[in-house]
Amino acid sequence: MEAIFAFCVGLMTACGLFLTLRGRTFPVVVGITLLSYAVNLFLFSSGRLLINGATILGQSDQYADPLPQALVLTAIVIGFAMTAFVVILAIRARSDLGNDHVDGRNPPGAGLPSDRLKEKN
């Protein structure tokens, strides 16, 4: 199972990274989200994989490592806040700059208006 788990983490990392390198904001946000899944799984697995382990005291002899779980739990919530921040930034950038490219301007030669931002206040 460990090999499959590691494969999935690697695959999700690769997919997330590829999307992060795209030029438009939305795929980048999706990529970051995917990447954060992979990171959370990675961190979580540093406590090793255990099936039917106990997390509540007194349930079983074999306990799952609680420390990575606690860290990943907050990481998930913070990750949501960061995703939200990035996505709102992307929306704001589109409304201010008139396009959704990560550089704030459409690349030249793509047949799209490549004007930079209209100055706001």
Next chain:
Amino acid sequence: MSLFWILLLPLLGTVVPLLTDRFGRTACAFATAALPALALVLVLLQVPAVFDGQSVVATLPWIPLLGLELSVHLDGLALLFAILVLGIGLLIILYARYYLSDKDSMGLFYAYLILFMTAMLGIVVSHNILQMWVFWEMTSVSSFLLISFWNHNSDARKGARMAMTVTGLGGLALLAGVIMIGNIVGSYDLTAVLSSGDLLREHAAYPVIVILVLLGAFTKSAQFPFHFWLPYAMAAPTPVSAYLHSATMVKAGIFLMARFYPVLSGTELWFVIVSLTGLTTLLIGAYTALFKHDLKGLLAYSTVSHLGLITLLLGMGSDMAAVAAVFHIINHAIFKASLFMAAGIIDHETGTRDMRRLSGLWKYMPYTATLAMVAAASMAGVPLLNGFLSKEMFFAETLDQSSLGSLSWMIPVLATVGTAFSVAYSLRFIHDVFFGGEPEELPKQPHEPPRYMRLPIDILVALCLLVGIWPALLIGNLLAVAAGAVVGGDLPDYGLYIWHGFNLPLLMSALAMTGGAYVYFNREKLFTFQAQFPEANANLIFDKSVKWVMKHCARFIDWFENGSLQRYAFLLILLALVLLGLPLIDLNTTAGLRPQIPVDAVMLSGAALLALSSLATVIWHRKRLIALLMLSVVGLIVSLAFALFSAPDLALTQLSVEVVTIILLLLALFFLPQSTPKESSPSRVARDLTIAAIFGGIIGTINYAIITRPLDSISDFFLDNAKSGGGGTNVVNVILVDFRGFDTLGEITVLGIAALGIYKLIARMGLFKPTSDDDGRPWTEDKHPMMLSVISQGLLPLALLVSAYIFLRGHNLPGGGFIAGLVTSIAIIQQYIAHGVDWLKDRLKLDYQKVIGSGLLIATLTGLGSWAFGYPFLTSWYDYWTWPVIGEFEVASAIAFDLGVYLTVVGATMLILANLGQHTTTERARETEHQ
């Protein structure tokens, strides 16, 4: 503790002139002088202890683990410099009171001056070499401010910039040297450094350290080839020139060499570099000074030359030479400061400093002329004055060294030549200015300066004479302790007498005198000779090189930082790839010894689904809605994976975050294009795919390597103590709210800040509201389907109940503030979706910002509460109570903390989603108060 006051008093004194400026010039000057004077008294109080040879050190630890501390000391060398800095500083304050005109801001000038004084004092009394470097940089900055004090003047600005650049670059070199010394010695403490001389000298990096430290010293002390900045710094007001550029700052480099003399000198490398640089500087400075028509220009080159002389002495390697160096530091400070002040008076009272126009001033200002002549005679090395004594010692030392082997005879000869020029320019200073006929067309009618403007010169010139006649009596002890600190051991026997009998040094002096007089009276020929050479303008060369550097930097930055985020991300990932990949090559076996979990069909199909949906997210990433749906599948399987691998808390969190995230991203799609244009070139796609695949492979490998190895975790501590210490059986929750509660507090704070940031981003957003989707289809008319409304309304109490249950049981069973908060948020969001923002606004009057605020407040107060009982921040407390009906119930302070977490999570999530959501309604929500 009084040692710290030596440094602290002038530092406080920096603001005094700014506050007292309005009470008039004299009051301002006196107030400014008060604190440095007090500091001088404190220094003098330490004199007996220093003379006794006690070590006077005071240390305040700052980060002891890193060896960082605030450490101040007074040894002989520091004592000498502290007296010079404070004593001459006080005289300069008095002098500047009369020198500055009404147009100059006196408060500002004094503030800069005292700031510089503090910095300079900091250099000399620092017992930690890193701390010394900080003050070293402070002198560069404050001298920049002082040189450019008349900043309407372009020369002043340029001179300040040049001084800053040259000394700043030297400062960087010095920092590198200091850090290397610290690394080798293992401490930045001066005592430790000074006792590691052999360690440093035998270290392989010794040549590098010597060169770096000397770069710092040579740039600061204007040694060839870095001497060019000092003449340009003369654009500063004359009190600054007298203080910084003759008595103190330029001596900082000399001080540095003297400070490290016990550990860095004593090798061939040191002798060759230091003595040759000193000799070259001595000759060039003395020769050039003769041709300067500007009084201050002459004095500036003369300073360069005398600094060269001291450097040469420090490079000779004999203990006696070090004594002579220290002696000349004192003498030069005294006579050069007085000469600068005299030059300032002449400038002030005649309106010019050009020696071609000045002459015959003796008639108009005989008193000042007498003072200036005595000081200039001391500079030339005339007997009965202090300059003579140290010059004799210098001559004696040049005769007594052999660093150049059989060419060593050249050093005394060249020293005599240099001194002859020194005599010549001193003669020029006296004769051109005070004699030789009537002055021509002076801008002002010359006359004597105000009484107290002359007082500082009176004092210094008196010192020239007194030290010259009774040297041993006046400064014998001070010189001995200071030189002792330089040599780092016992001093040789020497006598400070005026008369050593007829000997070779006296002959050299006599030769220099006659030679200098001869050169001066035949100067016309020399001037004609010198006029053949085009004068190199260091300013132009400097400007040119600065422009060259700027141009190439700009070109490099244009190439490297082209503004493309994709490129930066790519480069960063590439770097991470190299850093992660290289160590893996050294790892021989990937799989560890831990027994692995057998695979079954359910797991396999889950993994397959995860892999396929990840890939589908990528493949269909242009169709954004579909990509989003695929992403949600990934998220769901991740939460299932958490559930499978014994992490119910994580599964619950992931599941609820997943819901919120997908709703948010769907909302975002409303404001963003529904599809992504195809614009990456095939080669770009191939490149990104390759790097992503390699990276994924590396991460997967690392992950596999980690999870197949046995675990040695610190978690046993948490498992053992969760119940007894934290009063809960859900260890994950106990870690969050108790063991690592401080982390959690930080994290919910970040959450709150992120939400507020998002709120501000949304609040001022220009409306971008599509009326239809990308294919031109209008939005549905049926915005709030009845089915949805009815069902969701019924679900609300149920959902809230579940969330309350999850919250309350969190300490002992899976759940807790984070999860409960997310569940509550989802329940409310559902109402928003089903009924719209306006419907809910009338029914749910919750200010989400206040919810966040109260959440953080509760969590913080819970933490602070433990202080009331005398425990550290966030210590938790719990007890069991028997309640009617319910039975035994646990009350823990952690539950209050968890309530804070809960409120923050609800507030943050809702603030984000509700604010974004209200923009999707046809009527834009009423103009918010933030517009």
